[in-house]
Amino acid sequence: MKTKVSLLALASILGAQLCVADTNAPASDWKPxxxxxxxxxxxxxxxxxxxxxxxxxxxxxxxxxxxxxxSEFTKGDDGAWYGHTRPLDEGFHYYSIKIxxxxxxxxxxxxxxxxxxxxxxxxxxxxxxxxxALKNVPHGHLREVNYFSKSSDKTRHIxxxxxxxxxxxxxxxxxxxxxxxxxxxxxxxxAHQGYTGFIMDNLIAEGxxxxxxxxxxxxGVGGPRPTNAAPAGAGGRGAFNFSAFEKxxxxxxxxxxxxxxxxxxxxxxxxxxxxxxxxMQTRSIAPAHLDKFSHIGVFSGGSIGVTNITDMARFKENVxxxxxxxxxxxxxxxxxGGDPKAVTTALKDAGVNAVFYxxxxxxxxxxxxxxxLHEFAPLLFKD
Amino acid sequence: MKTKVSLLALASILGAQLCVADTNAPASDWKPxxxxxxxxxxxxxxxxxxxxxxxxxxxxxxxxxxxxxxSEFTKGDDGAWYGHTRPLDEGFHYYSIKIxxxxxxxxxxxxxxxxxxxxxxxxxxxxxxxxxALKNVPHGHLREVNYFSKSSDKTRHIxxxxxxxxxxxxxxxxxxxxxxxxxxxxxxxxAHQGYTGFIMDNLIAEGxxxxxxxxxxxxGVGGPRPTNAAPAGAGGRGAFNFSAFEKxxxxxxxxxxxxxxxxxxxxxxxxxxxxxxxxMQTRSIAPAHLDKFSHIGVFSGGSIGVTNITDMARFKENVxxxxxxxxxxxxxxxxxGGDPKAVTTALKDAGVNAVFYxxxxxxxxxxxxxxxLHEFAPLLFKD
Numbered sequence: 001m002k003t004k005v006s007l008l009a010l011a012s013i014l015g016a017q018l019c020v021a022d023t024n025a026p027a028s029d030w031k032p033x034x035x036x037x038x039x040x041x042x043x044x045x046x047x048x049x050x051x052x053x054x055x056x057x058x059x060x061x062x063x064x065x066x067x068x069x070x071s072e073f074t075k076g077d078d079g080a081w082y083g084h085t086r087p088l089d090e091g092f093h094y095y096s097i098k099i100x101x102x103x104x105x106x107x108x109x110x111x112x113x114x115x116x117x118x119x120x121x122x123x124x125x126x127x128x129x130x131x132x133a134l135k136n137v138p139h140g141h142l143r144e145v146n147y148f149s150k151s152s153d154k155t156r157h158i159x160x161x162x163x164x165x166x167x168x169x170x171x172x173x174x175x176x177x178x179x180x181x182x183x184x185x186x187x188x189x190x191a192h193q194g195y196t197g198f199i200m201d202n203l204i205a206e207g208x209x210x211x212x213x214x215x216x217x218x219x220g221v222g223g224p225r226p227t228n229a230a231p232a233g234a235g236g237r238g239a240f241n242f243s244a245f246e247k248x249x250x251x252x253x254x255x256x257x258x259x260x261x262x263x264x265x266x267x268x269x270x271x272x273x274x275x276x277x278x279x280m281q282t283r284s285i286a287p288a289h290l291d292k293f294s295h296i297g298v299f300s301g302g303s304i305g306v307t308n309i310t311d312m313a314r315f316k317e318n319v320x321x322x323x324x325x326x327x328x329x330x331x332x333x334x335x336x337g338g339d340p341k342a343v344t345t346a347l348k349d350a351g352v353n354a355v356f357y358x359x360x361x362x363x364x365x366x367x368x369x370x371x372x373l374h375e376f377a378p379l380l381f382k383d
Numbered sequence: 384m385k386t387k388v389s390l391l392a393l394a395s396i397l398g399a400q401l402c403v404a405d406t407n408a409p410a411s412d413w414k415p416x417x418x419x420x421x422x423x424x425x426x427x428x429x430x431x432x433x434x435x436x437x438x439x440x441x442x443x444x445x446x447x448x449x450x451x452x453x454s455e456f457t458k459g460d461d462g463a464w465y466g467h468t469r470p471l472d473e474g475f476h477y478y479s480i481k482i483x484x485x486x487x488x489x490x491x492x493x494x495x496x497x498x499x500x501x502x503x504x505x506x507x508x509x510x511x512x513x514x515x516a517l518k519n520v521p522h523g524h525l526r527e528v529n530y531f532s533k534s535s536d537k538t539r540h541i542x543x544x545x546x547x548x549x550x551x552x553x554x555x556x557x558x559x560x561x562x563x564x565x566x567x568x569x570x571x572x573x574a575h576q577g578y579t580g581f582i583m584d585n586l587i588a589e590g591x592x593x594x595x596x597x598x599x600x601x602x603g604v605g606g607p608r609p610t611n612a613a614p615a616g617a618g619g620r621g622a623f624n625f626s627a628f629e630k631x632x633x634x635x636x637x638x639x640x641x642x643x644x645x646x647x648x649x650x651x652x653x654x655x656x657x658x659x660x661x662x663m664q665t666r667s668i669a670p671a672h673l674d675k676f677s678h679i680g681v682f683s684g685g686s687i688g689v690t691n692i693t694d695m696a697r698f699k700e701n702v703x704x705x706x707x708x709x710x711x712x713x714x715x716x717x718x719x720g721g722d723p724k725a726v727t728t729a730l731k732d733a734g735v736n737a738v739f740y741x742x743x744x745x746x747x748x749x750x751x752x753x754x755x756l757h758e759f760a761p762l763l764f765k766d
Binding site for chain 1: 420438439441443444479480482483484485486487488489490493494500501502517519522524525526527528529530531535537543550551553580631643644645731
C-alpha cells in the first residue's frame with residue numbers, strides 16, 4: 001500500500017513536471033480530419049483543436065501554412081515535413097500550404113471555394129456535429145441548375161435543394177428560402193461547406209422543420225465584390241452596392257424558380273437569408289421587396305434596427321420573422337450597426353417577431369452559420 | 384518600290400532564319416484555359432496545343448510539372464516561374480505542379496477527381512467543342528443524390544441527370560442510362576469533366592436524342608480498384624472483379640432509382656455504358672443481366688466478341704444495341720481483346736446491332752469519351 005502511494009505520488013510529481021516542461025507540446029491524440037481526400041491520413045486534428053500537416057517536399061528549404069502562430073515545420077524521419085497550428089475553433093477553416101514561398105493547396109485536403117479561390121480547408125469536428133452529419137434518413141437532392149438571366153445576360157449556375165419528399169408526391173407545392181453565401185465565396189458555399197442538405201434532411205426527419213426548397217445563387221454577380229460596388233463610405237468600411245444582384249434575384253431568379261419548381265409562389269412562402277455579405281444582401285433586398293419576402297435571416301451580417309424601418313406598420317404586417325445571429329467570438333463593441341442583440345431586442349419590443357441567436361464559442365466561420373441555419377429553419381413558414 | 388521589295392526580302396530572310404533558330408519556340412498565341420479558376424490568366428494554351436504555366440514560388444530552387452517532355456521552368460521578369468508542355472492532344476488532361484520535389488495542385492486551375500486524387504487538370508479547347516458547350520437551351524438538372532446501399536452497408540453519393548422537361552410534365556416517365564467513369568475517377572467524372580449535362584442538353588435541344596435520365600455511380604466501391612480485386616491474371620494485366628459493384632447496381636442502385644425517379648422501369652428502357660474500367664464493368668454486368676439491360680456502351684474498355692456470348696439467340700433477342708468506341712490514338716495491335724473494330728464488325732455480321740465509333744486524333748482521354756457519349760446517346764431507346 002505504501003509503495004503504491006509512493007508510486008502514485010511520484011507519477012503525480014513527474015506528471016506535473018512534464019506538464020510544465022511541455023506546455024506547448026500538442027496533445028498526441030491526432031486523428032485524420034473529415035475534410036481530407038479519401039484515404040489521406042493528414043491533415044490531422046487533436047483534442048486541443050490543433051491541426052497537423054504532412055507535406056512531402058524533399059528539396060524544399062522551408063514549408064509552412066497560412067494559419068497564424070503555427071509551429072515551425074520540420075522534416076520527420078520519413079523525409080516529409082510536419083507542422084501544426086495553434087488551437088483553432090471547432091469547425092471549418094480555409095488555408096494554404098507554403099513551399100519555399102509558393103502558396104498552394106494542400107495535396108491531402110479536399111477543395112472548396114472561399115477566400116476568393118478554390119483551395120484547401122480543414123474541418124475540426126465540432127462537439128455538436130451530429131446536426132449536420134450524414135445519417136440514414138430520407139435525403140433531399142442538391143441540384144446543379146443552369147438558367148439564363150436576362151439582367152446579367154448570361155447563364156447562371158445555382159444550387160437548389162429539394163426536400164426528401166419532393167419527388168414522391170408531385171401534386172405538393174413548397175415554400176422557398178433564398179440562401180446566400182459570404183464575400184469571397186460562391187453558390188457552392190452553402191451546398192458544400194455549409195452542409196445545407198444534411199442539416200435540412202436531419203431537421204425534416206426529426207419533424208423539427210417544414211420541408212421547403214432552398215435556392216443558392218452566386219451573390220458576387222461576377223465576383224465576390226460587385227463590379228459596381230460603391231466607394232468606401234464615411235464609416236471607413238467599404239460600402240456594398242447590391243443593385244445588380246437585386247435585379248438578378250427579383251427579375252430572373254425568383255421567376256425561374258417559380259416556373260421550374262413546384263413552389264408556393266407567394267410572399268408568405270418566400271424567405272431570404274444569408275451570411276456575412278449575404279446577410280447584408282438580405283437586409284438590403286428583402287425589406288425593399290416586402291411584397292416578395294415574409295421571413296428574413298441575417299447571419300453575422302449586421303442587424304435590422306427600428307430606425308432602419310421607414311414604415312413600421314407595413315413592415316409588421318408583412319414580415320413574419322426577423323432572425324439575427326452571430327458567433328459569440330465575433331460579437332463586440334465594434335460589431336457593425338451596434339450590439340445586434342440589443343438592436344434585435346428593440347425590434348422585438350417594437351412588435352416585430354425578432355429572434356436573436358448567439359452561436360457559442362465560434363467566430364466569423366461556417367460553424368456559426370451551420371448552427372444559424374439549424375436554428376432558423378424550424379422558425380420558417382409556420383402557418 | 385525597290386525599297387519595299389528589299390525590305391520584304393530582308394524580312395523574309397530574317398523570318399526564315401528566326402524560324403530555323405527557334406524551331407522549338409512555341410507559338411505566341413496564348414490564351415487562358417477554360418479550366419482555370421475564374422479570373423486566372425494561367426495556365427494558357429496555344430494553337431499547337433502547348434500549355435504554359437505561371438507559378439509564384441519566390442524561393443524555390445526548381446519548378447516543373449508532371450507532363451512529360453515539358454520545357455524547363457525559368458523565372459520571368461516578374462519573379463514568377465514559367466514553363467510549357469510539348470504539344471498535347473485537344474481535350475482534358477490531369478497534372479500536378481512540382482515545387483522543389485513537392486507534387487501539388489496548380490493554385491490557378493480548377494480541381495477534378497482523377498488519377499485517384501483531387502487535383503489539377505487542364506482543358507485545351509477542341510475544334511469540335513461546340514457539342515459540349517454551355518448554350519442558352521433548356522437545361523436538365525444534375526442532382527447530387529445520397530442513398531443507402533444495403534449491400535455495401537453505407538450511404539452512397541451519386542449524380543443523376545434529369546432532362547430539361549423532367550419537372551415540366553410530372554406524368555411523363557423516362558428511360559435510364561447507367562453511366563460509369565474510369566479507374567482512378569469517381570461519380571464526379573461524367574458530371575464534371577465529362578460535360579454529360581451540356582452534351583445531353585444540346586442533343587435534346589437539337590432533337591437528336593430522346594430525353595432520358597442518366598445515373599452516375601462510384602464504380603470504385605471504396606476506391607478506384609475494388610478491394611476484392613482478383614490478383615493479376617495470366618494475361619499479365621491486373622484482372623478486375625466487379626462483383627461488389629454488380630451487387631450495388633442490381634440490388635441497391637436500380638431499385639432506388641426506379642423508386643425515386645419517374646423511370647420506365649423495364650429492360651427495354653434501361654442502358655449501361657462506361658469508359659475504360661467503367662466499360663469493363665459494363666461488359667461484365669450488363670450481359671449477365673439481360674433481363675435488366677437492353678443497350679450496352681463500352682468506351683475505350685474493350686469490346687464484346689461473338690465468342691464472349693454463350694447464348695447468341697437470347698443475346699440478340701434482348702440486346703438492342705452494342706456500341707464500342709475508342710480514341711484513334713489508343714487503337715493498336717495490342718488493344719485489349721483484339722482489334723475492337725474487327726471484333727465489332729464480326730458481332731454485327733452475327734446479327735447484333737453493333738456499332739463501332741473511332742474518335743479522331745484522341746487517346747485514352749475525356750475528349751474520346753465526351754464524343755462517345757455524343758455518338759451513343761442518339762442511338763438509345765429508339766422504339
